[in-house]
Amino acid sequence: MVNDDEMLYELKRFVCPVHNSGISGDIDLENKTVCLTGNFELGSKEQVEELLTSMGATCKNSVNKSTDIVIVGGLGSKAWSYGTYGSKVMKAMELNEKGCNIIIVHENGIFK
Secondary structure, three states, rough: OOOOOHHHHHHHHHHHOOOOOOOOOOOOOOEEEEEEEEEEEEHHHHHHHHHHHHHEEEEEEOOOOOOEEEOOOOOOOOOOOOOOOOHHHHHHHHHHHHHOOOEEEEEHOOOO
């Protein structure tokens, strides 16, 4: 049986998975596969990819089982079909439900 706290947590996670990703502290990007979504306060996606690559990450255009981290841009995107996120975050959530451990984090959680 699910209690009220668990139900509220799941609802919040669905509505805004980025803010409820459980991230605290620095994230090591060395040898991590990263996917970007949205528009970034830091700069263009190309600029963000260059920075991530210099930090040891590999950037991919889509989310799959080998994805370690989805970074959500602080400026969002008009194309997002779920209000506060789009299909890449939804795919990461679906894969996480199947046992993957994809971190979904706001750009401010990476670039402080």
